[in-house]
Amino acid sequence: MADGPSDNKQSGGERGNKPALQLHVPEPHYRPGDKVDFSHVEVPEAGRQPRPDEACAARETEALCYDLVRVLGEDYRAHGPWDPKLDADTLRTMLRNFALTRAFDERMFRGQRQGKTSFYMKCTGEEATSIASSMALASDDMVFPSYRQQGILIARGYPLVEMINQIYSNRGDKLKGRQLPIMYSSREHSFFSISGNLATQTPQAVGWAMASAIKGDSRIAATWVGEGSTAEGDFHSACTFATVYNAPVILNVINNQWAISSFSGFAGAERTTFAARALGYGLAGLRVDGNDPLACYAAQQWAANRARANAGPTLVEYFTYRAEGHSTSDDPSGYRSAQEREEWPLGDPVMRLKKHLMALGEWDEQRDEAMDAECADQVKKATKEAEKNGILGHGLHHPFRTMFEDVFEELPWHLKEQSEQAIRERETKFPEGLPKQ
Amino acid sequence: MIEAINDALSIKLDQDPDVIVMGEDVGYFGGVFRATAGLQEKYGKTRVFDTPISECGIIGVAVGMGAYGLRPVPEIQFADYIYPGLDQLISEAARLRYRSAAEYIAPLTVRSPFGGGIFGGQTHSQSPEAIFAHVSGLKTVIPSTPYDAKGLLIAAIEDNDPVIFFEPKRIYNGPFSGYYDKPVEPWKKHEDSVVPEGHYSIPLGKARKVIEGEELTVLAYGTMVHVARAVCEKKGVDADIVDLRTIVPLDIEAIEASVRKTGRCLIVHEATRTSGFGAELSALVTERCFYHLEAPVERVTGFDTPYPHSLEWAYFPGPVRIGEAIDKILSE
Numbered sequence: 001m002a003d004g005p006s007d008n009k010q011s012g013g014e015r016g017n018k019p020a021l022q023l024h025v026p027e028p029h030y031r032p033g034d035k036v037d038f039s040h041v042e043v044p045e046a047g048r049q050p051r052p053d054e055a056c057a058a059r060e061t062e063a064l065c066y067d068l069v070r071v072l073g074e075d076y077r078a079h080g081p082w083d084p085k086l087d088a089d090t091l092r093t094m095l096r097n098f099a100l101t102r103a104f105d106e107r108m109f110r111g112q113r114q115g116k117t118s119f120y121m122k123c124t125g126e127e128a129t130s131i132a133s134s135m136a137l138a139s140d141d142m143v144f145p146s147y148r149q150q151g152i153l154i155a156r157g158y159p160l161v162e163m164i165n166q167i168y169s170n171r172g173d174k175l176k177g178r179q180l181p182i183m184y185s186s187r188e189h190s191f192f193s194i195s196g197n198l199a200t201q202t203p204q205a206v207g208w209a210m211a212s213a214i215k216g217d218s219r220i221a222a223t224w225v226g227e228g229s230t231a232e233g234d235f236h237s238a239c240t241f242a243t244v245y246n247a248p249v250i251l252n253v254i255n256n257q258w259a260i261s262s263f264s265g266f267a268g269a270e271r272t273t274f275a276a277r278a279l280g281y282g283l284a285g286l287r288v289d290g291n292d293p294l295a296c297y298a299a300q301q302w303a304a305n306r307a308r309a310n311a312g313p314t315l316v317e318y319f320t321y322r323a324e325g326h327s328t329s330d331d332p333s334g335y336r337s338a339q340e341r342e343e344w345p346l347g348d349p350v351m352r353l354k355k356h357l358m359a360l361g362e363w364d365e366q367r368d369e370a371m372d373a374e375c376a377d378q379v380k381k382a383t384k385e386a387e388k389n390g391i392l393g394h395g396l397h398h399p400f401r402t403m404f405e406d407v408f409e410e411l412p413w414h415l416k417e418q419s420e421q422a423i424r425e426r427e428t429k430f431p432e433g434l435p436k437q
Numbered sequence: 438m439i440e441a442i443n444d445a446l447s448i449k450l451d452q453d454p455d456v457i458v459m460g461e462d463v464g465y466f467g468g469v470f471r472a473t474a475g476l477q478e479k480y481g482k483t484r485v486f487d488t489p490i491s492e493c494g495i496i497g498v499a500v501g502m503g504a505y506g507l508r509p510v511p512e513i514q515f516a517d518y519i520y521p522g523l524d525q526l527i528s529e530a531a532r533l534r535y536r537s538a539a540e541y542i543a544p545l546t547v548r549s550p551f552g553g554g555i556f557g558g559q560t561h562s563q564s565p566e567a568i569f570a571h572v573s574g575l576k577t578v579i580p581s582t583p584y585d586a587k588g589l590l591i592a593a594i595e596d597n598d599p600v601i602f603f604e605p606k607r608i609y610n611g612p613f614s615g616y617y618d619k620p621v622e623p624w625k626k627h628e629d630s631v632v633p634e635g636h637y638s639i640p641l642g643k644a645r646k647v648i649e650g651e652e653l654t655v656l657a658y659g660t661m662v663h664v665a666r667a668v669c670e671k672k673g674v675d676a677d678i679v680d681l682r683t684i685v686p687l688d689i690e691a692i693e694a695s696v697r698k699t700g701r702c703l704i705v706h707e708a709t710r711t712s713g714f715g716a717e718l719s720a721l722v723t724e725r726c727f728y729h730l731e732a733p734v735e736r737v738t739g740f741d742t743p744y745p746h747s748l749e750w751a752y753f754p755g756p757v758r759i760g761e762a763i764d765k766i767l768s769e
Contacts, residue, residue: 185540193533211507214457214484215507234494234497406538408686409536412664412685
């Protein structure tokens, strides 16, 4: 480096009286075996957060970007201006959606362990961030989910059998066995096709919202992304486009603390909140207790009303905790303290909603047990039904030729040739007719 | 060619309220190459508009618009800038139809000026078409005349698949013989400049016979069609020049018919050589026409270096390189 400045040697060494620079590599608070103490997590009292007008200037949400919107108190009653004042039937529907999603996750996780499919992802502990929030949207508002929002489909009444067909990649799978399990798509339910590439759905949601505005439609778009994925360029492009065009869109960030084994510090959480990202873009921002179903509902309702009134896009951070592993291919005991889940200071969303309904005198243990049993039974029946269409690797899949369909609208010559080849090969590869893998 | 492109955009904006034109500087100013001049004034700010400098955002937003039901025509100012948008093109636009079993489609047409010859240096001169040809689910179109530019662009916008539409900027204003100091003949005075008014389209996947000949097949697209033609005419070679127009889908019938007739094949493109689209063409010709070949297939391409600024004309695959290759093929 003869051309370089003499005091800037690549290998370090003599630096005169200048202090040696130091690199910071984030480290989570607890590793396996550590005792957990979440006292550094500030949990403000429920009901104390102000609720600005939905059409307010984005900067008026500044304090809320560092606060935590909470409705359900320690007494399991709703408090303060963010109380969405939901009636008991809506709350019970929400609880049932929670319970059904949990039962579904439980069964599918087991199904993966039994070899019925290759992969599954539970949303345990995060149910409120998808179910409660999506219940505040209109059923035809378009959602651009990430991979842990199965609760939205369940809340929108998508048949469980269809979901399981997709997970099993069987001949009933509407997606013809092309997508990884849990990467659903349902145009009928305004649920966008899930991508495995992270945060790509965020500018797409903004584009959809822009299109809706260009056409003078009244439907808005909402997207969900994990806190780890906010580091992707797509997320920042999405924020820029959303603010530039005042797109009727909601950007939901699920801060569940863990991106596989990397804690939220690797997405920048040590320096500021994810909601505060909104401020630099001129977006409204809300930081919400993601385990408080009423707060999740209220925040999404606020953002939806704001978008629908052309008052602007909103970034909502749900502060929550991924209670289970990242997926069936992950073992969290290898990187975090097993105690974390128990000690998480914001509790469990299903339990909190259940106790809220009980505090209102609208629910009891008997009904709760009956509901859980019904949900388990409903999932079991759907599983049996879906298994008639096959499970992964058992040959009950879509015909070979479908592999070549939908690459383009029409089959070009080279895909026709390759399709014929695949069908020819089949007879040699699988003389008994059906491939095992 | 610029006027033909502008005309095609105007026609589609006029005919189809779902067509949206967007990109850096395309609105009020009409684009750095003026391809979108006057369109915002005519069709309004929500149909033709400027975007932030974010190729990932432009393409990602266009995918979302396509999913809604619009037909966005985003412009990427230079093909060299398309890389930040690649994930959205490769993982999203190209595969949306497939992964959703046709529940959602991304019918976008990404327009982008490409190729060298204007002293654009390494970041305003590249020809990245091979990257897109390698991706399942994208169509790649490269016109070489104003007539084709208009007809192919209209077809691309009407197509329900995502299309990359590369505009060879060296020939925006006229064809080009390959000699850097030779003045460009304006399209207005050129035989290929006749562009009918109104709507017409050219199907994607159909090549154009530039000139008929018996001695040699030249496979080319974009700028190189004109350079190859000028060389063949100057050398008096009786060449069969096939302008591919679209490299995906590819007109394999036209290629096979020509090579079987002439028995000799030269492939010319401006992009770098290794793993370029010429390699694919060479393999296809060898696989499908081997027993008709009287000489090895030759490729004339750019060099495997970044596009240089001051040595641009040493890099450019011009008449000398093409002439040598023709001599070699014909001498076999």
